[in-house]
Amino acid sequence: MVSAKSVSVRAATADDVAAITALQEAGFGIRFGGDENEFRGRIFPVERALVAVDGDRVVGHTVDLPMTVTVPGDRGVRVCGVSGVSVAPTHRRRGILRELYGAQHERTEAEGMPLTIFTASEGTIYGRFGYEVSVLDTGIAIETRRAQFRSTTPDPGGVTLETPVDVAPRIREIYRRWQQVTPGAQARPDAKWDMVFADVERQRRGATTLFALLHADGYALYRRSAREGRGVAIVAEFRAVTPDAHAALWRVLLGLDLVELVEAEIADDDPLSYLLTDPRAVQVTRRGDSLWTRVMDIPAALTARTYRGDLDTVLAVHDPFRGAGGNFALRIRDGVAECEPTTRDAALRCDINVLGGLYFGGVRAKTFAAAHRLLAEDAAVLRAFDAAFTTERAPQLGWFF
The missing domain is CATH 3.40.630.30 (Gcn5-related N-acetyltransferase (GNAT))
Structure with a gap:
C-alpha cells in the first residue's frame, strides 16, 4: 500500500x-x-x-x-x-x-x-x-504533616517492607486479583513484569530504585527522592484489592521517615481524601487521560460487557474512518446485552469515538450529551442509556504501554 x-x-x-x-x-x-x-x-x-x-x-x-x-x-x-x-x-x-x-x-x-x-x-x-479518552486518572501530592487519619479510619496493619524482586510472585498475584475486578486494567505479560523488577534506570528519573510495601491484599511500589531540600516518596504503583489493604498501605506511606511529600496517582473513586481529617491535604496536581479506546466491532464490543440497567433502543453510530458504523438495536436485560444491525430509526446518535469513551464507564453518557456529542430524541431514553453504562467501580489503566 x-x-x-x-x-x-x-x-x-x-x-x-x-x-x-x-x-x-x-x-x-x-x-x-x-x-x-x-x-x-x-x-x-x-x-x-x-x-x-x-x-x-x-x-x-x-x-x-x-x-x-x-x-x-x-x-x-x-x-x-x-x-x-x-x-x-x-x-x-x-x-x-x-x-x-x-x-x-x-x-x-x-x-x-x-x-x-x-x-x-x-x-x-x-x-x-x-478514538476517545476512556480512562482518566488524577495525580496527587500530600504533605505528610497535614495527613492525619480520622479516628474512624481502620488501622489494619499487616504491611511489610520488602525488596520488590524478592516478593515478585506475591506482587504478581495481587496484581492479577486487582486487574480481574478493575475495568480498563490489562493482564500484564511476563516480559513487562521482568522490566518492572529489573527497575531500569530510565524509569527512575533521578530517584532511587524501587521499594515495596506488601500486604496480603495489596502492594505499593515507591521511590525516594529529594526536591528543594524536602524528602519525597514517589508512588510508582499502588494496587489494593480490599479496603483494609488500601488503608494499611496509605498509613505506612504517609508515615515514612524523612518524607515530607508523597506523590501518587489515584482513580476517580479512591477514598483516600475521606480517610483524612483534612481532605484538602490531598492536592490534585494533574488530571488527565490514561487510556484511549476505539470500538472496532460494535455488536461484539457491546455484548462483551455487562450493564447496570435495562434498555431497548436503537443507536446510530457514525464511523468516517473504518466504516464500522450504522444503526444498531441494543437490548439489555438483567445486565446482558444483545446488539445487531437494524433498519429501524435511531433514538440516539453519536460518532464511534463516543462509544469508546463510554465503554469502561470512565465517562458518563450524559456528559457526552451535554457536550452535544451524543444526541437523544427523548430525555428518558438518554437517562436509561446513561444508567445502563455506569459501572460500580471506576476504571483504571493497568500498565502504561
Whole structure:
C-alpha cells in the first residue's frame, strides 16, 4: 500500500529495529537505556510492528500487542493494544499516520478483536481515527504533616517492607486479583513484569530504585527522592484489592521517615481524601487521560460487557474512518446485552469515538450529551442509556504501554 507521497507501509523485520528505536527516541524525546532494550523487544516484538518507509529510510512506525483487558462485569476480553506510534519530523502532514493506522486497523479487524486501546502522548490526533479518552486518572501530592487519619479510619496493619524482586510472585498475584475486578486494567505479560523488577534506570528519573510495601491484599511500589531540600516518596504503583489493604498501605506511606511529600496517582473513586481529617491535604496536581479506546466491532464490543440497567433502543453510530458504523438495536436485560444491525430509526446518535469513551464507564453518557456529542430524541431514553453504562467501580489503566 502506497501513500500519495510514495511512502509505503510494510511489516517490520529485525533489520528495522535500530531505525525504529532511533525514530521513537526522536519522536518522544527520550533515550532508551541499554538495560531496557531487551525488555522492549520482548514486550512488543518486531513481528507485530508496521513501518512506513521512504526509499530505504524508516519514517513511521506502529506496533501492537494482543492484550486481555477487564471490561465491566469483571470479564476478560482480548483486545488490540497499540504502542510506539511515531512519524519522523521530516515527514509530517503527508498522510503517513493515516496509512499506518489504516493497515493497523485492517489487521485488528482480520484478527477479530472488538476493541483497540492505547496510551496517547498527544490529545488532538486520534479522535479522527475513532478514538476517545476512556480512562482518566488524577495525580496527587500530600504533605505528610497535614495527613492525619480520622479516628474512624481502620488501622489494619499487616504491611511489610520488602525488596520488590524478592516478593515478585506475591506482587504478581495481587496484581492479577486487582486487574480481574478493575475495568480498563490489562493482564500484564511476563516480559513487562521482568522490566518492572529489573527497575531500569530510565524509569527512575533521578530517584532511587524501587521499594515495596506488601500486604496480603495489596502492594505499593515507591521511590525516594529529594526536591528543594524536602524528602519525597514517589508512588510508582499502588494496587489494593480490599479496603483494609488500601488503608494499611496509605498509613505506612504517609508515615515514612524523612518524607515530607508523597506523590501518587489515584482513580476517580479512591477514598483516600475521606480517610483524612483534612481532605484538602490531598492536592490534585494533574488530571488527565490514561487510556484511549476505539470500538472496532460494535455488536461484539457491546455484548462483551455487562450493564447496570435495562434498555431497548436503537443507536446510530457514525464511523468516517473504518466504516464500522450504522444503526444498531441494543437490548439489555438483567445486565446482558444483545446488539445487531437494524433498519429501524435511531433514538440516539453519536460518532464511534463516543462509544469508546463510554465503554469502561470512565465517562458518563450524559456528559457526552451535554457536550452535544451524543444526541437523544427523548430525555428518558438518554437517562436509561446513561444508567445502563455506569459501572460500580471506576476504571483504571493497568500498565502504561
